Every structure is written in structure tokens, then in C-alpha cells.
Amino acid sequence: NAGVTQTPKFRILKIGQSMTLQCAQDMNHNYMYWYRQDPGMGLKLIYYSVGAGITDKGEVPNGYNVSRSTTEDFPLRLELAAPSQTSVYFCASSYGTTINTEAFFGQGTRLTVV
Amino acid sequence: DQQVKQNSPSLSVQEGRISILNCDYTNSMFDYFLWYKKYPAEGPTFLISISSIKDKNEDGRFTVFLNKSAKHLSLHIVPSQPGDSAVYFCAALDMRFGAGTRLTVKP
Numbered sequence: 001n002a003g004v005t006q007t008p009k010f011r012i013l014k015i016g017q018s019m020t021l022q023c024a025q026d027m028n029h030n031y032m033y034w035y036r037q038d039p040g041m042g043l044k045l046i047y048y049s050v051g052a053g054i055t056d057k058g059e060v061p062n063g064y065n066v067s068r069s070t071t072e073d074f075p076l077r078l079e080l081a082a083p084s085q086t087s088v089y090f091c092a093s094s095y096g097t098t099i100n101t102e103a104f105f106g107q108g109t110r111l112t113v114v
Numbered sequence: 115d116q117q118v119k120q121n122s123p124s125l126s127v128q129e130g131r132i133s134i135l136n137c138d139y140t141n142s143m144f145d146y147f148l149w150y151k152k153y154p155a156e157g158p159t160f161l162i163s164i165s166s167i168k169d170k171n172e173d174g175r176f177t178v179f180l181n182k183s184a185k186h187l188s189l190h191i192v193p194s195q196p197g198d199s200a201v202y203f204c205a206a207l208d209m210r211f212g213a214g215t216r217l218t219v220k221p
Contacts, residue, residue, distance in 0.1 A: 004157070031209075033209055035211075041213065041214075042120075042203060042211050042212060042213035042214045043158070043203065043211040043214075044211075045209060045210055045211075048209065058210075059210065090157050090158070092157070092158075092209075094209075102148055102160035102163060103148075103150075103158075103160065103209065104160070105157030105158050105159065106157050107155075107156060107157050108155070108156070108157055
């Protein structure tokens with residue numbers, strides 16, 4: 001059982017380039033999330049989705065876009081990459097936000113913008 | 115405005131002693147909290163949770179206490195082990211996380 005899979009694990013982008021961070025889960029979870037973690041800092045919620053076709057902004061959505069065309073996939077798009085987007089990105093999924101649920105996280109994507 | 119706060123960025127304890135990690139929240143509507151543990155270069159993993167209908171939840175060496183009147187929860191690890199050295203995050207059910215506390219357990 002793979003859980004939450006993120007690709008790529010590492011990436012270096014030049015300023016102004018674009019890229020898509022991939023996230024897939026095989027647990028049939030409704031909820032999916034994208035976070036970023038800056039060095040020495042906590043996790044900040046970028047975007048989340050409560051089901052296919054539904055997405056919503058989190059705490060730090062500027063500079064990012066998401067889509068959720070299937071239950072399994074939740075890609076994060078960076079347009080016009082900036083050095084401030086250098087971070088480690090984590091994708092997570094959960095069954096829902098009712099009691100007795102927890103989120104499962106991917107291993108992260110380390111992104112450097114130079 | 116951060117609604118879940120961990121005000122201690124780091125904590126160091128001796129192996130075998132108790133570790134107490136704290137978390138405060140501002141929204142009294144929050145009724146479920148989760149603790150996650152994160153090792154370097156890995157994603158966070160779920161540790162323990164608590165519902166507001168309880169004031170305590172235990173799982174082996176880990177106990178979470180909830181004080182609703184103070185809007186405060188704490189994670190107790192007894193006895194602490196070197197393998198517990200990690201960053202611990204608390205989160206409310208809306209999946210917004212505190213800043214984390216780095217726990218170091220010294221042998």
C-alpha cells in the first residue's frame with residue numbers, strides 16, 4: 001500500500017520557471033492538502049480539497065494553483081517561480097475532518113528556486 | 115492569525131524523564147486536536163488525538179491532556195527515549211498546524 005506519493009523528491013527551478021508538483025494517494029481519501037515548510041518553521045497550509053472538483057485556499061495560496069480532477073490526484077502548480085517559494089512541500093490526505101481521522105503525509109518535495 | 119500556537123520552539127530532556135510539549139488554541143469552536151511527529155527528511159506522521167468530549171487520551175507512553183477552559187493541550191511522553199527526538203506539531207481539525215516544538219532526548 002503506497003499511501004501518499006509525491007514526485008519529484010527534489011527540484012531546482014530558475015526564477016520565472018513553472019512546474020507542477022505531483023501528489024497521488026491510493027487510500028480513497030476525500031480530503032487532500034498541500035503544505036509548505038520553510039527552514040526552522042512550521043507547516044503552512046497552501047490549498048486543500050474536500051473532494052474531486054472542489055478546492056479551496058489555505059493560509060498561503062499566493063503564487064500557487066491546484067486542481068482535483070480525480071479522487072487520487074492533487075497536483076500543485078507553481079507559476080513564475082520566485083526565491084520565496086524555496087521550501088519543502090508536503091502533500092497529505094485524510095478520510096475527512098470528522099472525529100477519528102488523521103492525515104497521512106507524503107515524503108515531501110524539496111524545491112529550490114535560484 | 116495563527117489559531118494554534120506552540121510557543122516553545124525547542125525542548126531538551128534526559129532519557130527516561132518526562133517530556134511535556136504544549137499547545138494553545140484561540141478558537142473555542144475547535145473540538146478535536148491531533149499531534150504529529152516529524153523526523154528530518156520525512157513527512158509528519160500521526161501520533162495521537164483527543165476529542166473535546168475527553169480531557170485525556172493515552173496511547174502507550176504518550177498522553178494528551180486537554181484543558182478546554184484554558185484552551186490548552188499538552189503532550190506527555192513518559193519515559194522519553196532518544197528515538198523520540200523529533201519535531202512535534204499540534205493541529206486542530208481544520209488541519210492548520212502550530213509552529214512545532216523540536217524535542218531532543220539526551221541519552
